Amino acid sequence: xxxxxxxxLLWSAAGAFVFFAVGAVSTTIVPPMVDKSLWxxxxxVHEYTEQEMRGMEIYxxxxxxxxxxxxxxxxxxxxxRYGWRLVKAPPSxxxxxxxxxxxxxxxxxxxxxxxxxxxKYSSEWHYAHFKDPRNMGEKxxxxxxxxxxxxxxxxxxxxSDEDIRDLTAYLQTLGRNKNWRVDENGKPLNDYEK
Amino acid sequence: xxxxxxAKTMVIVSSLYFGLALTMGLLTAxxxxxxxxxxxxxxxLPRVRMLHTNINLFGWLLQANMGILFWILPRIxxxxxxxxxxxxxxxxxxxxxxxxxxxxxxxxxVKNVEYGEMxxxxxYLVALSWVLFGINVIGTIAIRKVKYLYVxxxxxxxxxxxxxxxxxTGNMLSQLPMVTGINQANLIWFYVHNAVGLIFTPLGVxxxxxxxxxxxxTPIYSHKLSMIGFWVISFVYVWTGAHHMIHGPVTYWxxxxxxxxxxxxxIPVMAVITNFFGTFATAPRGTRMKGPIPKLLMMGTVYYxxxxxxxxxxAIRSVNEVVSKTDWVVGHAHMALFGAFxxxxxxxxxxxxPRMAGRKHLYSEKLGxxxxxIMTIASVPFFAVLWISGVVQGYAWLNPENSFVETLAAIxxxxxxxxxxxxxxxxxxxxxxxxxxxxxxxxxxxxxxxxAE
Numbered sequence: 001x002x003x004x005x006x007x008x009l010l011w012s013a014a015g016a017f018v019f020f021a022v023g024a025v026s027t028t029i030v031p032p033m034v035d036k037s038l039w040x041x042x043x044x045v046h047e048y049t050e051q052e053m054r055g056m057e058i059y060x061x062x063x064x065x066x067x068x069x070x071x072x073x074x075x076x077x078x079x080x081r082y083g084w085r086l087v088k089a090p091p092s093x094x095x096x097x098x099x100x101x102x103x104x105x106x107x108x109x110x111x112x113x114x115x116x117x118x119x120k121y122s123s124e125w126h127y128a129h130f131k132d133p134r135n136m137g138e139k140x141x142x143x144x145x146x147x148x149x150x151x152x153x154x155x156x157x158x159x160s161d162e163d164i165r166d167l168t169a170y171l172q173t174l175g176r177n178k179n180w181r182v183d184e185n186g187k188p189l190n191d192y193e194k
Numbered sequence: 195x196x197x198x199x200x201a202k203t204m205v206i207v208s209s210l211y212f213g214l215a216l217t218m219g220l221l222t223a224x225x226x227x228x229x230x231x232x233x234x235x236x237x238x239l240p241r242v243r244m245l246h247t248n249i250n251l252f253g254w255l256l257q258a259n260m261g262i263l264f265w266i267l268p269r270i271x272x273x274x275x276x277x278x279x280x281x282x283x284x285x286x287x288x289x290x291x292x293x294x295x296x297x298x299x300x301x302x303x304v305k306n307v308e309y310g311e312m313x314x315x316x317x318y319l320v321a322l323s324w325v326l327f328g329i330n331v332i333g334t335i336a337i338r339k340v341k342y343l344y345v346x347x348x349x350x351x352x353x354x355x356x357x358x359x360x361x362x363t364g365n366m367l368s369q370l371p372m373v374t375g376i377n378q379a380n381l382i383w384f385y386v387h388n389a390v391g392l393i394f395t396p397l398g399v400x401x402x403x404x405x406x407x408x409x410x411x412t413p414i415y416s417h418k419l420s421m422i423g424f425w426v427i428s429f430v431y432v433w434t435g436a437h438h439m440i441h442g443p444v445t446y447w448x449x450x451x452x453x454x455x456x457x458x459x460x461i462p463v464m465a466v467i468t469n470f471f472g473t474f475a476t477a478p479r480g481t482r483m484k485g486p487i488p489k490l491l492m493m494g495t496v497y498y499x500x501x502x503x504x505x506x507x508x509a510i511r512s513v514n515e516v517v518s519k520t521d522w523v524v525g526h527a528h529m530a531l532f533g534a535f536x537x538x539x540x541x542x543x544x545x546x547x548p549r550m551a552g553r554k555h556l557y558s559e560k561l562g563x564x565x566x567x568i569m570t571i572a573s574v575p576f577f578a579v580l581w582i583s584g585v586v587q588g589y590a591w592l593n594p595e596n597s598f599v600e601t602l603a604a605i606x607x608x609x610x611x612x613x614x615x616x617x618x619x620x621x622x623x624x625x626x627x628x629x630x631x632x633x634x635x636x637x638x639x640x641x642x643x644x645x646a647e
Contacts (some may be wrong), residue, residue, distance in 0.1 A: 006342050009335050009351075016352040016428050020392075023432035023455070024359060027448065028384050031377075035445040038377040061302040063240025073441035075515055080594035092443040097375030102306040105379045107438050109519040110226075112598040134229075150603035152229040154239045 041095035045177050048099060048170075055170025058163055060102055062156065069106030070115045070174065082113050084181050089116045096177040111153055116175030122192050126168045130156040197274065200281025202550045202634075204261030205543055207289060209630050211253030212536075216620050218246035223613040227606075236300050244299045244311045250531065251309055251389065252292050252320065255539060259397040260284070260327055262542040263350055265550065266404050267334050270344050276333025284326040291319035308386050310365045317365045324361065328354040345420040349400035352428055356392040360385055360432075376444055384435035390530055391431040398535035399423075399466055401542045402491060406473050409487050409545065415472025423465035430458045437509040440518065456509035463502040470495045486562030490541035493570055497533030500577075501526060516592070521608065522584025525577045532619075533573060540626060547633045557632035565625035572618035575611065583608030 005011045032038045048056065059065070071092045072078050079088040092115050097103060121129075128136040129143075133153040136143045159167070181189045224231050225239045232242075268275050275281055295312025298304065304311040312320065331354050335347060343351075364385020368378050407414045414420060433455035436448045474482060474492060482488055504526050508517050517523065548556050556562060583605035590601040 009332070009343070012343060012348055013332075013351055013355060015425070016348070017355050019425065019429040020352075020356050020359070020432050023429065024363075024384075027433050027435060027451070028363060028381055031380060031445055031448050035448075038380070038445065039372075039374065060306050061304060062238065063244060063304070065306065065308075066240045066243050069519060071439070071442045075441050077515075077592045077594065078441075081591065081598070083594075094376040094443045094445070097379075097443065100375045100378075101371075103375055103379040103382070104306065105376070105439065105442065107308070107519065108523065110602075146597075146599055146603060150599050150606070152226055152602065152609075154225070154229055155233055156238075157233075158235045158238075 035094070037093065037095040039098055041098050043095065043177070045096065045099050046173055048101075048173065051166050052170045052173055053101070055166040055168070056100075056102060058159070058167045059104060059170060062159075062167075064114075065104040065106045066108060067110035067153070068104075068112065068114045069109050070104045070113065071106070072113065072115045072175070078113070082116055084116075084120055087181060089175070090178050090180050092116075092175070093178075096175075114171065114174055116180065118172045118174040118176045119181065120192055123165075123168045123172065125192075126171060127164055129153075130159065130164050130167070132157065195278040195282065197278065198265060198550055199278055200275070200285050201261045201264035201546070203282070204257050204264065204285050204288075205546065205550070206630070206634060207285075208254050208257035208261060208539075209543060209627055211249055211257065211292075213623055213627055215246060215249035215254050216616075216623050218242050218249060220613070220616050220620050222246055223609070223616045226609040227613050235302075241299060241302070244304065245296060247309055248292075248296060248299060248311060250536075251394075252295070252312070255394060255531065255535060256397075257285075257288065257292075258539040258543060259394070259401065260288075262401055262539065262546055263397065264330070265546045266346060266401070266542075267331065267350065270340075270346055270404065271334055271338035272340050273334060273338050276330050276337060280326055280330050280333075284323050284330065287319055287326065288323035291316045291323060294319070305365070305369060307364055307368060307382050309389050310361075310382075310385060314369075317361075321358075321361055321365070324354075324357060328358065344403075345414070345424065346400040346404045348424050349396040349403065352424070353393055353396040353400070356388070356396075356428070356432070360388040360392055364389070376439075379439065380436060380444060380448070383438040384432075387435045387438065388432060390527075391427075391434070394531060394535045395427070395431070398494075398538045402470060402494065402538050405487070405538070405541055405545055406470055406491050409491065409541075410473060410477035410482050412473055412477040415469050415476060419465045419469040419472075423462045423469065426465070427459075427462035430455050430462060434459070434509070437514075440509065440511060440514045453509045453511065457506045459502065460506050463498070467495060467499050467502075485556070485559045486566045487541045487544050489563070489566045490537045490544070493566070494534050494537030494541065497529050497537065501529040501534055504529070516588035517584050518588075520584035520587045520591075521580045521605065522588065525580030525584065528580070529577050533577065543630060547630055551634045553633060553638070557629050557636060557638065561625050561629050565622045565629070568622035568625070569619055572615045572622065576615040576619065579608040579611040579615070 003011055005015060072082055072089045074091045079091060082089040125140060128140060132155050133151045134148050179188055183189050221232065222239065222243050225242065264275060264281055295316035298313050298316060299311055303313045305313055310317065331350055335343065335351065363381055367373065368381040373381060403414065434452050436444055436452035437456045440449050440453065507513050508522070508526065544556055544562060548554065587601050587605050590596045590604060
């Protein structure tokens with residue numbers, strides 16, 4: 001029997017499906033089967049508290065991901081830029097995210113990456129920054145000058161204080177599954193945290 | 195029910211959504227220049243941005259494509275639409291989904307799926323109307339009066355099959371409780387990329403494959419190239435989702451696989467483009483660029499080449515290191531969805547609108563030409579400034595001495611240029627919608643003179 005695909009609805013549809021299915025299965029089902037670090041971790045991973053989960057949902061609702069990624073890529077420039085003092089930020093690994101009910105890896109950096117922002121700024125700093133990113137008040141003199149002119153982050157002054165507290169609690173967890181900000185004795189340095 | 199009711203309704207409604215989508219785009223661009231504009235919760239920058247993408251993809255482009263194909267398929271298959279009632283139901287369910295989804299976005303009820311922010315139950319309604327569309331497509335093919343299936347039919351059939359799986363994976367499976375972190379990210383990028391690649395590409399190409407030979411009155415250049423284009427894209431496109439996470443926290447081999455297949459996309463794209471240009475080249479010289487329809491088809495194809503050459507190259511690791519996460523990618527996405535596929539959809543609407551309305555021709559070819567030229571002259575710099583600013587910022591990021599905010603200040607000029615050129619595109623839209631509405635509902639000058647006689 002000669003099959004003429006171009007005359008047959010059935011064969012066209014079956015062909016299009018099979019061709020597609022090979023790639024679909026190989027890129028969605030196979031990776032987690034081969035690479036367990038996509039869904040499990042041998043090292044302890046932070047379990048979010050209820051408050052942090054609320055913060056995560058606010059992060060989603062307000063669409064933070066459209067301007068802020070959450071991944072330190074395996075690139076020297078990323079590791080230095082998002083490092084702390086002179087410590088390079090370690091690149092993000094898949095196991096660090098296994099407890100993230102919602103992923104916010106992101107694809108566009110209109111603002112800086114937040115992959116390892118946890119603990120870098122005090123919660124007071126975040127509060128002032130959410131209220132008005134271009135005018136954080138006298139308390140933060142290093143945010144004068146170019147920040148007032150060039151920052152294009154929207155103000156989130158419409159969030160309630162409770163919302164900002166929840167959101168900040170979530171931000172302060174980011175990137176801390178690797179304990180990377182340590183002194184020479186390996187003790188965690190958390191001088192910014194309040 | 196009257197023939198083409200569903201097609202007509204969807205074409206008109208989608209054209210109106212197009213304006214709303216552009217409004218949101220312009221507002222987003224304005225917020226990049228003056229961040230304090232419209233500082234209220236419901237119009238915050240990320241929400242306006244989500245509205246912009248969702249209205250464009252679902253309100254405008256997908257709906258316009260469905261409407262145009264509801265008109266084309268019966269003509270190509272020499273039959274009627276399988277069920278006009280089902281088509282109308284499809285349109286109603288779909289628009290309830292879109293309106294509900296958009297309202298949810300305004301109120302902040304969203305999924306963490308880019309291009310799929312519409313929450314449950316509206317995403318399920320989108321899926322349902324897609325199934326209704328599928329039944330109508332397959333039904334119309336089944337009752338056809340011709341033996342052979344033309345290229346347009348393959349692409350439409352392919353899109354119906356692929357999109358069902360792509361949409362369910364990205365919007366439903368990715369939200370299951372055990373799917374978290376990078377595993378979830380992988381499923382969502384599978385959807386995001388294939389939303390463009392396996393929904394809008396095949397539907398747009400399907401329309402162009404019908405429109406170009408019809409409008410130019412010239413047979414398609416090469417049947418073999420059509421086959422190569424279709425079968426290679428159906429195999430190759432789906433592998434590329436992970437190229438959104440190059441250098442990122444996802445399995446290294448998966449990135450490599452995505453890069454290789456992203457690069458292979460040059461094959462089907464070049465096959466399709468050679469075919470389109472070949473048809474243009476063999477068409478009668480005097481009339482092949484007459485009026486807005488062939489111009490839109492031609493320019494859409496030019497944008498299609500550019501965006502599809504950009505894609506493979508920006509997936510290469512070294513190029514990706516500079517351009518990824520910058521405005522470059524925004525320029526790339528705009529050229530695909532606005533430059534290529536919205537141009538095809540506008541050409542399609544200009545073609546089907548007078549035929550649906552029972553007119554001999556478009557209300558005004560001159561206005562159509564004017565709209566084409568304004569849009570084109572504005573959109574070339576619109577894309578270009580985004581690439582320039584992307585490269586500038588990408589290189590600036592390589593040096594950690596440049597603070598982030600300094601790299602942002604360096605591309606202010608691009609954001610201003612994007613707003614102004616975007617404004618011109620917005621103005622040209624009003625010529626388009628005026629022309630379409632006049633064609634459907636307006637009075638033609640020659641009709642008035644006959645009345646006077």
